[in-house]
Amino acid sequence: MTVNLSPKRAAVAAVTMLSCCAALAGEPAGGADEGASRWNFGGFGTLGAARSNGDQADFTANVLSPGAAGYSHQWSATVDSRVGVRAGVTLDSHWSAVVQLLSERTLTNGYAPTVQWAYLQYQATPDLTMRAGRITLPLFLAGDYRKVGYALPWVRPPVELYGAIPLSSSDGADLSYRWQSGDASNLTQLFYGRADVPATPGARAQAHGLAGLSNTTTAGALTLRASMLRADLSVDIARALFDGLRQYGDQGGELADRYELRAKHAYVATLGFTYDPGRWFAMGEIGRFNARSYLGDKTVAYLSAGYRHRDLTPYLLYSVSRPNMQTSVAGLDVGQLPARQALVGRQLNSGLNQLLAAIPRQDTAGAGVRWDLHPNYALKLQYDRIMPQQGSTGTFINVQPGFRSGHPVAVVSVVLDCVF
Template identity: 25%
Template sequence: MATEQINIIQRNIMKKSLVTLALAAALPLSSAHAELTFNGFANIVAGKASNGDTQWGYDDDVDFKEDSLFALQTSADLGDGLSVTAQIIARGEDDWETDFEWAYLSYSLNDQTTVMVGRQRAPLFMYSEYLDVSYAMPWITVPEGLYATEFSSYDGVSVSHNFSLGEFESSIQVIGGAETTEMNIAGDDIDVDFNNMYGANLTLTRDWLTLHTAFLSAKVTVPNSRADGLGNAWLATPGFEFVADQITVEDDTMDFAEVGIQIDYNNWLVIAEYSRQNYETMTVDNEEAMYATIGYRFDDILVHATYGMVENDVNPVINQLPQATTESLAAQVDLTRQFLNFRMQDNTYYTIGARWDFHESAAFKVEFSAQDNELTNEDTSLVRTALVTVF
């Protein structure tokens, strides 16, 4: 990594450290003796797409920033079941600016039940808890198609409960909250609001078998002045007023569901997940994604292969737009198509890779990925290497 990038990381972490020290100084004297625990992780990733192509943020120049990151997590045990946890991450794709990924207060009601309040991870997938910790997974990054959701964290409350279900060690987590995330819609970067969010996930584990399922529902609002203006234009177009309801999104319902399985038996590893999102009147009617991974261990080396797909069904109102009879109507129809197509996808991809655990706290990974875009009939490929560690 370039010296300049390391200096940026150090400066940003120092700023956060000064904030932490200032907060610690402001704590009551009785809290100053809270037991602090620090740990972290780092991913140093280099990647290059095939000549003239772009894939998952990479182009045909070698890039060391897109998937590289450093993270530090600290927790303080305040006693009597109360603790605080915070995690800051500096990402290469964000020019190493540090952000709080987690910041929550947790209280253990008993040995089985814990309540958490604050900013925390949205438990949508099998690897949500380790979303950025490459060391904890076989791949360099989680499968792109399925895990590329609108948000991965939220502000709110959750209650988790551990219990036994037959021969399975089980856990259930119920969440509620809200999140605002930036999305690019028809060329505009828009802050999209997900409110009145509620959901739950269930994990069952027995020996070499893990099962996971989750669901989430939220109200979606997309504040967009261009969309509002376009909606008003359709309200003024006789016979096509209904198009306005599909362009403007306010308190529309989004439903999400996921199922997953992991088999880790002797030297074999099998992982598969499937998810589906449905929208009430969003420009994308629904989205389906899945992947399946199979791997085999040779001592401290794991080789693996993954197949995945993601497909969106575009809102059918796109097929009901009128023929452009005037220049202004043509512009109106064209902009509407941009809004309706902003997330249209029909991709399949595969990845083959290897992981070498050369150290008890570090691993080296290499992967080749290829993607087939059914909409553009374009094939792209990507080669990545990574040095990942936990500390």
Template identity: 35%
Template sequence: MRLHPRCLSLSILAGLSVLAPSAFAADGNDIFSFSGYGTVGVVHSSEHQADFGAPMAPDGAGHTDRWSTTPDSRLAAQVNANFTENFSAVVQAVSEYDSERSYAPDLTLAHVRYAFTPALAVRAGRIVAPTFMLSEYRRVGYAMPWVRPPVEVYNTAISLDGAELSYKFNVGESTAVTLQLVAGEADEKVFELHDTIGLLGRVEFGSSTVFAGYNETKLSLADDPQLEYLLSLYGPIAPELASNYHLKDNDVTFAALGYAYDPGKWFFRSEITRLAGEEGMLAHTTNMYASVGMRVGAFTPYATFGKVNVDSPITVGAADPIGVINGILANGNEARQSLTLGARWDVRESVALKLEASHVDSDAGSNGGLTNLQPGFRPGGSYNLVSASVDFVF
């Protein structure tokens, strides 16, 4: 088991906490407030020829470490500034394992917000792309019942550099509607998004919440000179493949639909997403999960079913004269289904302990969502995960 102490480094807290105690308005009211959250997590995978890792991480539990802290552990610090009743700002830094095998703190939020009216507001700067129902707090383990949000759907966390216009209104006395228009770009190291635009809506009525969203973007994969050279070989011998399979400016669409019912003593939550676009490197997938749980005092047992369908070709067969594109398509096959049983224990206010076990069955030829595949890995198999975490907020 390899531990990474920097995961719990207080370096980001040290810098931001200096601001909070000394920043007061002239009338004695706080302008700045300081808060944070974190998770100390560990996961074991039964698959020793590949790794279960955090989104976009190159390794994790399984082959690299039988027990790993990297998929779920993180520490975050946030400073909020309320300059006036209408004008505010927020800065958040998160230390978590990333695609470069580093825990270097990343600036995940850095934006200003201005409310023209109680209903109409704009945010500009670095914001969380509101792709999913739980996007705003997908990293905040304490805010969710699970050890991690279902990875079949929550397979990425994107910070968007751009702007968001939101409008809230009521329909009748019991229905609240929020509409969001977002635009911007993102650099997530392993890929970049450009010309991103999205329209999202949330409707809350009674104990129910309905979420829907649609996004369009241009996706470019990180520079890979070796892969670029291999793809360049297709030009003279397979021009159609060369025009479809490229690393830059792939048109991508993403749609999401979610529903949650939470009357208090129990909850049900489900989301389904669809990733599509032009034929190319990125697999087109339909992803979903459904989760139900019951609150019994300080305990919340739950069960979650997840599924990933790959809706685009996983091979072009003999049309590939070199084999590189077939290899890329096979590597993008993450089709699978999973069943997770777990429980949350609210040990005290602001601290929760969680334990869960998952069984994952991969479709034929699928890597099951695993990474760092070794020569002995056999696609289409199954594996088990055992996970535990301590979530906290402050």
């Protein structure tokens, strides 16, 4: 018999199976030997393929993955394919631990497994939980399970929003408190930590002093989540460009200080909702990300809705990304400089504007269908029409000289998701 789960119910099922730590830690010791450790194992997987008709850039779900659909390969399995395994142990009525390994295509290590979660949890009371180690960043509606394709209604989370913050975990600690307000249940989380991930094969992205607050409210069929985060962000990319700009005196130094991403205060704020009465669902999120650098200040959002008929769920999705700053600047004034210096200055200006053009100004309209063909298995087919606005390379990577913004790119994706 096939079971068709709503996004909310699929998420609950997947998170229950995969993280299990909260459930196990809060579970009374009755029924098991007092003091005996209890183990739980699970996992998830996605086998997918994506095809892009854009032959001058690669489509990717986030900038930490090479993607490789489009310019590199017409069809690519690296955009969505991944597998994760998890082991959890409950030590007693208060203490538990979870380790989750994830294998997906990365910029540096191919499909080598990485530690996505590894934390120790203390259930101080039925409502108060503390964790320490590598923990989930509760930034988005799907922040706790964004890698678990089975828990999502779509093939992948909207790239405009979720690709803007590709980090899914941090090394640190968090505090979660459950509380009731009338008919509404709330979960408030405070978190602090750091993150260090490869941004390119030769550079890393580092976030220090990563601190935030998240609150999830559930009242009947409605769920709301609001999150805020700040961090000192550094990404060692284009150092030669910024070093070159500093050779041009005060004007070059001002440009380098403004756009280089070195220990900049980055801020993220998101607000999302899900309404799921059963036969249909609607959900959406909006966020603002400001890195005070060439990564930009941008507003990103999406809306999605779907309808369930037996084991089929057709859905629609629309997402946007808009910069809140200029994505092209005059740069260095080279009019009065010697010919050679002027030539190098123009090249530096061009390099800076190429970085700014990567701040997405983009719209995506998508449609798809999910088929829950078997318990714990879902097959999805999705079509996306991606439109990078004039002057922007959108969310595409590996952009070639022949790339033309203002022209739509079609991406077709098919995936098989499972949890076990």
